[in-house]
Amino acid sequence: MSVNTDKAGRTDAPPPGTAPETIKAVPVRHYGRWISAVVVLGLLGLIGKAFSEADIRYEAVPDFLTDSSVIDGLFMTVWISVLAMAVGLVLGIVLAVMRLSKNPVTSSVAWGYIWFFRGTPVYVQLLLWFNLALVFPIINLGFYKDEMSDFMTPFMAALLGLGLNEAAYMSEIVRAGIQSVDEGQTEASHALGMSHGKTLRRVVLPQAMRVIVPPTGNEFLNMLKTSSLAAGACQYTELLRSTSNIGNTTGAVVEMLALAVVWYLVLTSIFSVGQYYLERHYAKGSQRSLPQTPLQRITVNLKSLGRPSGGAA
Amino acid sequence: MTAMVKAEGVHKSFGAAHVLKGIDLEVAPREVFCLVGPSGSGKSTFLRCINHLEQINAGRLYVDGNLVGYRQKGDKLFELKDREVAAQRRDIGMVFQRFNLFPHMTAIENVMEAPVQVKGETKAVARERAQRLLDRVGLADKAGNYPSQLSGGQQQRVAIARALAMEPKLMLFDEPTSALDPELVGDVLDVMRGLAEDGMTMIVVTHEMGFAREVGDSLVFMDDGVVVESGHPRDVLTNPQQDRTKAFLSKVL
Ligand SMILES: Nc1ncnc2c1ncn2[C@@H]1O[C@H](COP(=O)(O)OP(=O)(O)OP(=O)(O)O)[C@@H](O)[C@H]1O
Ligand SMILES: [Mg+2]
Numbered sequence: 001m002s003v004n005t006d007k008a009g010r011t012d013a014p015p016p017g018t019a020p021e022t023i024k025a026v027p028v029r030h031y032g033r034w035i036s037a038v039v040v041l042g043l044l045g046l047i048g049k050a051f052s053e054a055d056i057r058y059e060a061v062p063d064f065l066t067d068s069s070v071i072d073g074l075f076m077t078v079w080i081s082v083l084a085m086a087v088g089l090v091l092g093i094v095l096a097v098m099r100l101s102k103n104p105v106t107s108s109v110a111w112g113y114i115w116f117f118r119g120t121p122v123y124v125q126l127l128l129w130f131n132l133a134l135v136f137p138i139i140n141l142g143f144y145k146d147e148m149s150d151f152m153t154p155f156m157a158a159l160l161g162l163g164l165n166e167a168a169y170m171s172e173i174v175r176a177g178i179q180s181v182d183e184g185q186t187e188a189s190h191a192l193g194m195s196h197g198k199t200l201r202r203v204v205l206p207q208a209m210r211v212i213v214p215p216t217g218n219e220f221l222n223m224l225k226t227s228s229l230a231a232g233a234c235q236y237t238e239l240l241r242s243t244s245n246i247g248n249t250t251g252a253v254v255e256m257l258a259l260a261v262v263w264y265l266v267l268t269s270i271f272s273v274g275q276y277y278l279e280r281h282y283a284k285g286s287q288r289s290l291p292q293t294p295l296q297r298i299t300v301n302l303k304s305l306g307r308p309s310g311g312a313a
Numbered sequence: 314m315t316a317m318v319k320a321e322g323v324h325k326s327f328g329a330a331h332v333l334k335g336i337d338l339e340v341a342p343r344e345v346f347c348l349v350g351p352s353g354s355g356k357s358t359f360l361r362c363i364n365h366l367e368q369i370n371a372g373r374l375y376v377d378g379n380l381v382g383y384r385q386k387g388d389k390l391f392e393l394k395d396r397e398v399a400a401q402r403r404d405i406g407m408v409f410q411r412f413n414l415f416p417h418m419t420a421i422e423n424v425m426e427a428p429v430q431v432k433g434e435t436k437a438v439a440r441e442r443a444q445r446l447l448d449r450v451g452l453a454d455k456a457g458n459y460p461s462q463l464s465g466g467q468q469q470r471v472a473i474a475r476a477l478a479m480e481p482k483l484m485l486f487d488e489p490t491s492a493l494d495p496e497l498v499g500d501v502l503d504v505m506r507g508l509a510e511d512g513m514t515m516i517v518v519t520h521e522m523g524f525a526r527e528v529g530d531s532l533v534f535m536d537d538g539v540v541v542e543s544g545h546p547r548d549v550l551t552n553p554q555q556d557r558t559k560a561f562l563s564k565v566l
Pocket of ligand 2: 356357358487488
């Protein structure tokens with residue numbers, strides 16, 4: 001059996017001494033790029049000028065940037081977003097599998113769930129959870145029994161409201177991901193004697209992740225911001241609530257909004273980078289070589305800077 | 314000796330399309346059984362019925378004496394649970410036309426997957442056998458490659474190793490070489506020839522008449538969901554009795 005044809009090749013390198021003449025051509029001039037850059041810079045300048053001349057004391061922003069109540073709020077925002085997203089992801093996978101199930105009862109239940117939670121405003125859902133004691137004054141789960149008003153803390157209401165709503169959206173994303181995987185994969189797995197569950201966990205979901213991760217990143221960034229609704233609906237003190245509290249007591253209302261904007265941008269930036277690495281992880285095997293990480297790209301660029309271009313040997 | 318595979322009046326329809334119209338055949342242990350026929354004649358469908366990827370509508374199908382997909386009590390049939398169907402499939406290896414390797418796993422991980430997940434083998438044991446199997450199909454040095462980093466012929470040989478890892482007593486091949494460039498076909502056929510010499514029971518759907526003649530113990534010509542002609546490959550291929558067989562062979566030989 002001849003298997004080493006892969007290592008052949010490499011005969012097309014130019015013979016030494018006859019280095020090919022490098023092409024020196026006049027590059028195409030991209031005038032449009034220059035013009036649009038000037039227009040964009042001009043517009044940014046105008047907006048910046050308007051904001052700098054506005055009656056906003058920007059000095060107040062750094063003063064409160066790391067104020068302990070702001071940091072607390074920041075932590076609460078991240079905490080509720082991560083937890084609600086985890087609830088959404090797990091329940092979303094369950095719902096997606098139910099929705100694709102051959103069992104008409106399970107698939108209708110999933111359909112109904114998605115229909116309700118996608119069809120109503122999340123703000124209303126948060127209000128309903130927070131005021132659940134009006135419907136069920138006592139919570140009794142068999143192993144756990146309590147006054148509903150004690151159980152349904154602002155945190156609990158925010159978690160249920162945001163997480164259950166998210167699950168409806170996530171289930172549609174997961175379903176799209178599962179359906180994107182070639183049926184031959186399921187068949188091959190079943191033919192090996194793997195059960196439905198193992199096939200889903202080991203074969204289908206890892207491949208579906210490539211389709212699932214990008215929109216899930218979107219959902220998470222949305223969640224970071226949507227979590228601010230939990231302040232109004234169920235008294236959950238997250239980032240926006242804690243900054244506007246400061247704004248109300250110090251009178252620096254707009255300044256504190258600017259501060260919140262800064263923190264939201266920092267959060268979304270950090271999580272976007274995380275998403276990039278997650279996507280890279282799930283690209284494993286789908287491309288011949290993995291794309292470079294930003295760090296690798298920088299080091300490669302730096303190294304090539306140190307080398308004289310043209311490479312005269 | 315019980316037949317490895319026994320089909321009695323097997324029928325299969327997809328909605329209104331009647332694809333298998335009463336297949337009767339028997340495959341003995343250690344036999345290399347070739348299945349040929351024109352496109353759409355139901356060869357793949359029959360193969361998929363054997364490991365219950367498709368459910369038959371009438372007739373009986375036995376593998377190693379056991380009814381496929383059902384349990385019979387008196388004259389009543391009971392569908393097997395998913396878990397029991399999976400258990401039946403462990404003993405039947407299948408190789409697909411389009412390889413269907415798991416793209417997110419390396420070659421060796423593909424081969425280790427089922428023994429670890431299904432039989433509960435330790436990774437060390439599974440890895441050792443996987444390495445041996447990759448060696449056997451001539452790919453010992455490609456263990457760490459992802460499928461996308463392998464040629465079609467190499468992928469198909471990994472797929473064969475993956476099926477062998479479950480130590481099946483029956484191997485099903487559905488046109489294993491028809492997605493391959495001509496120069497890659499030989500490597501895959503070599504591996505299959507080696508398997509046949511080791512006494513593996515094989516059902517091979519193929520258009521490689523040379524392979525059927527050389528390696529096959531019996532050959533069945535199928536057309537339009539029925540067995541038209543069967544016998545020893547040499548006899549059927551050189552001296553076909555039926556007009557439909559003659560017409561088909563004149564096109565492929
Ligand atoms: N899942 C399905 N649903 C509906 N029809 C199907 C299905 N699978 C196969 N068929 C039909 O059954 C017939 C036989 O298909 P099959 O794949 O078994 O043919 P084949 O003999 O393997 O052909 P080929 O040589 O092209 O692979 C075809 O007409 C096909 O359209
Ligand atoms: Mg076919």
